[in-house]
């Protein structure tokens with residue numbers, strides 16, 4: 028059965044562009060409820076751990092460098108069938124292929140600076156949520 032929780036991160040480029048508020052507004056507009064929210068900055072080591080699944084990919088060093096280049100906003104979101112619903116909502120990984128009006132189309136600049144991360148499975152939503160938030164910080 029599909030879970031009701033997903034994890035998202037507003038990436039450094041979108042934060043640097045001043046788009047935190049606009050992206051959170053789009054998230055709310057999509058019917059996603061914020062269960063946890065935090066602004067922080069990933070160290071290189073934390074970015075490597077978070078994206079460990081991609082460690083053998085050629086883009087991994089560049090992805091780690093960009094994800095640790097400035098502050099991010101992490102959030103746990105709730106909605107029915109949250110993982111798939113959010114992936115559909117934010118648009119394709121490459122903003123050039125994302126549908127009109129999607130978060131990645133509106134705020135993404137490249138496949139790497141694609142504005143937001145979204146979990147790709149219920150299992151990863153749990154792992155990624157646990158990476159950033161203790162039980163005390165979830166509502």
Ligand code: CMP
Nearest residue numbers: 081086090120138139140141143144145
């Ligand atoms: P995200 O949803 O955060 O998950 C992994 C990230 O790797 C992805 O968004 C992209 O930003 C990045 N990524 C995926 N494929 C490529 C690629 N071919 N080149 C560069 N970055 C990529």
